[in-house]
Amino acid sequence: xxxxxxxxxxxxxxCGTVAATAELTGYSxxxxxxxLRELQRVLGLQLLTKDGRGLRLTATGRFLVxxxxxxxxxxxxxxxxxxxxxxxxxxxxxxxxxxxxxxxLLAPLAATLRSVHPLVEVQVLEANPARCFDLLVAERIxxxxxxxxxxxxxxxxxxxxxxxxxxxxxxxVILPSDHRLATRETVTLExxxxxxxxxEAPGSAYHALFTAAFTAVGxxxxxxxxxxxxxxxxxxxxxxxxxxxxxxxxxxxxxENVTRLPxxxxxxxxxxxxxxxxxxxxxxxxxxxxxAILQDRAKRILTERLEDEL
Amino acid sequence: xxxxxxxxxxxxxxCGTVAATAELTGYSxxxxxxxLRELQRVLGLQLLTKDGRGLRLTATGRFLVxxxxxxxxxxxxxxxxxxxxxxxxxxxxxxxxxxxxxxxLLAPLAATLRSVHPLVEVQVLEANPARCFDLLVAERIxxxxxxxxxxxxxxxxxxxxxxxxxxxxxxxVILPSDHRLATRETVTLExxxxxxxxxEAPGSAYHALFTAAFTAVGxxxxxxxxxxxxxxxxxxxxxxxxxxxxxxxxxxxxxENVTRLPxxxxxxxxxxxxxxxxxxxxxxxxxxxxxAILQDRAKRILTERLEDEL
DNA sequence: TCGATCATGCACCCATCCTGCACCATTCCC
DNA sequence: GGGAATGGTGCAGGATGGGTGCATGATCGA
Numbered sequence: 001x002x003x004x005x006x007x008x009x010x011x012x013x014x015c016g017t018v019a020a021t022a023e024l025t026g027y028s029x030x031x032x033x034x035x036l037r038e039l040q041r042v043l044g045l046q047l048l049t050k051d052g053r054g055l056r057l058t059a060t061g062r063f064l065v066x067x068x069x070x071x072x073x074x075x076x077x078x079x080x081x082x083x084x085x086x087x088x089x090x091x092x093x094x095x096x097x098x099x100x101x102x103x104x105l106l107a108p109l110a111a112t113l114r115s116v117h118p119l120v121e122v123q124v125l126e127a128n129p130a131r132c133f134d135l136l137v138a139e140r141i142x143x144x145x146x147x148x149x150x151x152x153x154x155x156x157x158x159x160x161x162x163x164x165x166x167x168x169x170x171x172x173v174i175l176p177s178d179h180r181l182a183t184r185e186t187v188t189l190e191x192x193x194x195x196x197x198x199x200e201a202p203g204s205a206y207h208a209l210f211t212a213a214f215t216a217v218g219x220x221x222x223x224x225x226x227x228x229x230x231x232x233x234x235x236x237x238x239x240x241x242x243x244x245x246x247x248x249x250x251x252x253x254x255x256e257n258v259t260r261l262p263x264x265x266x267x268x269x270x271x272x273x274x275x276x277x278x279x280x281x282x283x284x285x286x287x288x289x290x291x292a293i294l295q296d297r298a299k300r301i302l303t304e305r306l307e308d309e310l
Numbered sequence: 311x312x313x314x315x316x317x318x319x320x321x322x323x324x325c326g327t328v329a330a331t332a333e334l335t336g337y338s339x340x341x342x343x344x345x346l347r348e349l350q351r352v353l354g355l356q357l358l359t360k361d362g363r364g365l366r367l368t369a370t371g372r373f374l375v376x377x378x379x380x381x382x383x384x385x386x387x388x389x390x391x392x393x394x395x396x397x398x399x400x401x402x403x404x405x406x407x408x409x410x411x412x413x414x415l416l417a418p419l420a421a422t423l424r425s426v427h428p429l430v431e432v433q434v435l436e437a438n439p440a441r442c443f444d445l446l447v448a449e450r451i452x453x454x455x456x457x458x459x460x461x462x463x464x465x466x467x468x469x470x471x472x473x474x475x476x477x478x479x480x481x482x483v484i485l486p487s488d489h490r491l492a493t494r495e496t497v498t499l500e501x502x503x504x505x506x507x508x509x510e511a512p513g514s515a516y517h518a519l520f521t522a523a524f525t526a527v528g529x530x531x532x533x534x535x536x537x538x539x540x541x542x543x544x545x546x547x548x549x550x551x552x553x554x555x556x557x558x559x560x561x562x563x564x565x566e567n568v569t570r571l572p573x574x575x576x577x578x579x580x581x582x583x584x585x586x587x588x589x590x591x592x593x594x595x596x597x598x599x600x601x602a603i604l605q606d607r608a609k610r611i612l613t614e615r616l617e618d619e620l
Numbered sequence: 621t622c623g624a625t626c627a628t629g630c631a632c633c634c635a636t637c638c639t640g641c642a643c644c645a646t647t648c649c650c
Numbered sequence: 651g652g653g654a655a656t657g658g659t660g661c662a663g664g665a666t667g668g669g670t671g672c673a674t675g676a677t678c679g680a
Contacts, residue, residue: 001313018658031638033659038637043389045396053646053657060396067388074381079353081377086355086370328627341669343628348668363626363677 001075005039006068008032009047011138013065017054024138069159069279076280083284089117093286094141095124096132100230100250101145101273104301105166105294112293113286120286129205136161136278143290147205148272162282163274164291167298170262170270171213174234175243177257188265189217196224196242198233210245213269234258247271248305249298273298311385315349316378318342319357321448323375327364334441334448379469379589386590394595399427403596404451405434406442410540410560411455411583414611415476415604422603423596430596439515446471446588453600457515458582472592473584474601477608480572480580481523484544485553487567498575499527506534506552508543519581520555526577544568557581558615559608583608 012021012032022029036055040047047061057065083090093113097106102124110122125141132144137160145166173187175195181187199221200206214221224242227233230250237244238257252258263269275294277287322331322342332339346365350357357371367375393400403423407416412434420432435451442454447470455476483497485505491497509531510516524531534552537543540560547554548567562568573579585604587597 001316003311003313006311017656019656028639029658030640030660034637037659043392044398044401045392050645050658055658060392063395064388064392067391071381071384071388074384078374078377078381082353082355082370082374085373088354091354327625329625338670339626340628340630340671344668347628360627360676365627 001079002072003039005035007137007139008035009039009061010065010068010072011134012036012055013057013062014134014137016056024134024140026140066159072278073159073280076278077283078280080281080284080287083286087285089120089286090142090284091119092121092123093143094135095122095143095145095290096127096135096141097124097145098126098128098132098147100247101147102126104249104251105145105273105297108297109290109293113290116289117286133161133276136276139278142277142281142284143287144276145294146274146276148274160279161276162279163276164282166273166275166291166294167302168270169247169249169273169298169302170268171209171245172248173243173261173263174237174246174252174258175261176237176240177259178240179243179259181261182259184261186264187261189214189219189263189267190265192243193219193221195222197221198225198227198236198242198244199223200228200233201226209269209271213245213267216267216269217265245269248302249273251305311389312382313349315345317447317449318345319349319371320375320378320382321444322346322365323367323372324444324447326366334444334450336448336450376469382588383469383590386588387593388590390591390594390597394593399430399596400452400594401429402431402433403453403600404445405432405453405455405600406437406445406451407434407455408436408438408442408457410557411457412436414559414561415455415583415607418607419600419603423600426599427596442586443471446586449588452587452591452594453597454586455604456584456586458584470589471586472589473586474592476583476585476601476604477612478580479557479559479583479608479612480578481519481555482558483553483571483573484547484556484562484568485571486547486550487569488550489553489569491571492569494571496574497571499524499529499573499577500575502553503529503531505532507531508535508537508546508552508554509533510538510543511536519579523555523577523579526579527575555579558612559583561615 008021008025008027011024012018015021015024018029018032018036021027022032025032027035036048043064045060045064046058047064048055049058050056079090095106095110106124110124113120113122123141125135127135129144129146132141132146135141136144148163148165173189173192175182175192181191199210210221225236227236230246231253233244234246234252234255236242238255240257246252246260252260275291281287318331318335318337321334322328325331325334328339328342328346331337332342335342337345346358353374355370355374356368357374358365359368360366389400405416405420416434420434423430423432433451435445437445439454439456442451442456445451446454458473458475483502485492485502491501509520535546537546540556541563543554544556544562544565546552548565550567556562556570562570585601591597
């Protein structure tokens with residue numbers, strides 16, 4: 001309903017280059033370039049200027065992008081209300097999500113939606129949080145499941161999105177099955193202060209969560225190894241190289257010799273899993289359905305995993 | 311920026327038939343029909359139903375039309391603000407107006423705009439008030455100058471338009487130059503209670519104004535003749551058939567034997583001339599310029615006409 | 621029953637717009 | 651400083667969307 005060239009401009013405003021905009025929107029770079037030129041022509045405004053080998057938004061361009069937020073939200077609201085009023089569903093529904101969230105929450109959601117609403121074409125894209133927001137703006141996806149991060153805190157005030165917390169995913173300790181504490185019911189971080197820890201490289205979202213957990217209890221962990229994927233980290237632990245933290249939502253899989261223990265005591269760390277949608281679209285029947293399914297699913301996984309693996 | 315098919319639907323909502331929508335938007339009837347069908351397809355909603363040989367909006371359709379008002383207004387606001395911020399003007403500017411208003415106010419406005427902003431293509435359409443609103447919705451015109459009427463009072467609350475009063479156009483009395491009161495400076499309606507009056511057919515906007523003026527002073531005029539155009543009415547008066555009321559904005563032209571006198575005493579009648587624009591567009595530079603020019607022009611005409619003709 | 625009014629399907633056609641490629645500018649890196 | 655990588659844009663070509671004009675079917679009024 002809204003001119004696609006405006007959407008293209010908005011995507012450009014997020015990623016900053018024509019090439020990236022093309023990749024996100026699914027157009028060719030030439031098409032993006034032409035669309036932006038055309039948009040400036042019909043509005044009679046200069047929205048972009050050359051900046052080195054790239055392009056940069058002018059003040060007018062930035063104004064147009066942020067100023068269009070209310071209109072986009074208004075349209076989403078209207079569409080959602082019309083869908084609700086007419087008892088209809090949109091024909092296409094895109095989901096985006098990040099690693100464990102995607103695997104554990106989005107796959108079942110997509111399956112459920114497929115069976116409940118067979119006429120809706122559901123598509124799932126695995127993508128990191130930043131890209132998820134890009135995809136939301138580009139209208140490639142309609143709902144994203146991501147891990148809330150401190151750096152995204154300002155995203156709550158973003159006029160483009162609306163977020164709802166799905167669950168607080170607690171971090172558990174994973175340790176080798178022959179570890180001295182492996183037979184305990186629960187464990188505190190203080191008790192593991194001297195153990196070698198396995199974590200992700202500094203700068204990652206998980207690493208920030210990791211250090212926050214320890215500073216909360218006043219302990220400085222000894223970091224022995226770094227891993228990028230949960231799989232790798234679990235294998236390191238299984239091999240006896242150290243101990244680590246694992247979100248309860250992440251599955252241990254078929255890992256041998258690894259025990260999962262919930263953390264007790266002060267400062268139980270957790271990561272917040274949130275669902276993000278374009279502002280205004282929260283009232284859409286499909287999205288309301290999806291949020292309900294996701295929350296139900298999240299709750300069930302959390303309790304089941306405790307019973308199964310601990 | 312907004313999908314033209316939505317605009318088409320909104321015009322249809324005002325006029326009720328595909329043919330009239332086609333005429334207003336400038337499309338062919340086939341095109342309108344196809345657009346409405348396509349709009350329903352992409353939204354997956356039934357917006358229209360057959361009703362006899364015509365079409366009728368469904369509840370969903372009405373919902374979509376009225377619900378889209380805020381979005382349209384938001385877009386107009388954004389466009390106006392972007393124009394202002396970028397110091398630009400839109401390339402096309404449409405004006406609409408009614409009879410004497412068009413002749414006396416819009417023609418000079420168009421001329422002024424043409425000289426001040428030579429790059430803007432100005433177009434004037436003479437149309438009655440109802441059609442002016444249709445043309446505003448259809449985006450054929452951007453500003454309409456109309457006579458406010460009691461039946462349009464609810465138009466103030468219409469979510470689609472914004473109106474600003476340009477001037478109160480007082481009604482003068484016109485009488486034959488050999489009339490017993492023709493040498494007076496001013497006249498009251500009571501003094502003319504027994505004279506034969508010339509007015510427009512009952513049901514017209516002017517007639518309503520006419521009767522309101524007399525009921526205000528408690529006099530029942532004797533209506534002798536009916537005329538549709540000012541020209542005709544003035545000719546009747548010049549021929550000595552009776553007396554009449556004429557808005558000060560309307561010119562006497564080259565009429566012979568006709569004298570114009572302002573009305574004094576209680577209940578000086580006047581008609582309100584208002585400018586109407588699409589909601590949100592009031593901040594546009596061109597519109598702000600136009601309103602200023604119109605008000606200036608209106609004021610000058612009012613005072614000049616008094617000196618010239620009285 | 622005839623004409624007028626409306627909506628719509630169909631054939632045709634034109635404008636829009638996207639792709640793929642080539643080309644130019646800038647920056648990075650060796 | 652030169653070559654490669656990155657980023658943007660122009661152009662030819664082609665598909666598609668969408669508009670026009672006409673014919674047709676349906677309904678209403680006289």
